[in-house]
Amino acid sequence: MTAGLDAPEALRAQRGFFKSRYGSTRLRVGVATTWLSLIVLLPLAAIVWQSAGGGWSAFWEAITSNGAIESFRVTLTVSVVVAVVNSVFGLMVAWVLTRDDFWGKRYVDAIIDLPFALPTIVASLVMLALYGANSPVGLSLQQTIWGIGIALAFVTLPFVVRSVQPVLLELDREVEEAAASLGADNFTIFRLVVLPALLPSLLSGAGLAFSRAIGEYGSVVLIGGAVPGKTEVSSQYIRQLIEFDDRTGAAAVSIVLLVISFVILFILRTIGSRAAKREELSA
Incomplete structure (x- = not known):
């Protein structure tokens, strides 16, 4: 297609080919921006406008009231713990699914996505049936912080697993084998070879899990009980x-929850991006 052309002409011809085949860049950007505005930006602008309806004093009074502060405390505490726990166990599950072969592996892999498809209120019913007053396992966690933690861990685990799993599949096993041939043990190989490559995706999955946890409502509405200052999360307070x-x-x-979620995601993705660049430079 570009035979006989010099480099600049070949590049222009190639750009023209892709533009004619896939349409104008401006058109695609315009459609994407319009859709993003309708689905995300306009609702966000509407809630910002509504929060400012009473002025700055009303806004500050709302977010510093005793009920709001207590709900923030419960929500952030549980969400941070759940994100950390799921980062560890999510990485472990992703490792097993990518590195080990066992009977029923496909079924386990499919079950990981179940919290995505399951209505969150159903998850709360499941937790209530298992850990409620008539618990079949003899463990009552209703109206406790532990019950909320388990419910949030259930709905946020897939974020970590699905973020880490593709990266694990693409890792070059020869580097790990070379490190092993030089005498490195499994923990050293994981810490110095595998973990740096997984860190960006692991942080991204943890950030998504945290953001989902602080805004979750359905999965905790029954098991938590919304006890003020104890199990009432911010979504229930809202x-x-x-x-x-x-x-x-x-x-x-x-708005406070949105800002917290955005800041955490931005920080974790920035750290992950820098870690990825360091990994590329050292490769």
Whole structure:
């Protein structure tokens, strides 16, 4: 297609070919931007506008009230712990699915995605049936912080597994074998060879798990019980404000959760991006 052309002409011809085949870049960008605005930006702008309805004083009063502070404390504490725990066990599950062969591996791999497909209220019913007052295993976690933690771990585990799994599949096993031939033990190989390559995806999965956890409602609504200062997460507190017709306060608390989620995701992805660049430079 570009035979007989010099490099600049060949590049222009190639660009023209892709543009004619896939359409104008401006058109694609315009469509993507419009869709993003309708689905994400406009709803975010609407909730920001609603949160500012009473002015800065009303906003500050809403997010610093005793109920809001207690709900933030419960939500952030459980979400951080769940993200850390799922980072460890999610990595372990991804490792088993990619490095080990066993009977039923396909079924286990399919089950990982079950929390994505299962309505979160059903997850709460499952947790209530297993860990409620009539627990078949003799472990009652209803209206406890442990019950909320297990429910959130259930719905956020796939984020870590599915973030790490593709990277594990693409890792060059020859590097690990070379390290082993030089006398490195398994832990050293994992710490110095495997983990640096997995760190960006692991941090991304942990960030997604944390963001999902701080906004989760359905999976904790029954098992948690919404006990103020004990098991009431921010999403339940927002629901309570809406029931009391305090939409401005509910929007203000929502904005705080959005900001926290965005900041955590931005920080973790920045760290992951820098780790990936260091890995490329050292390769």
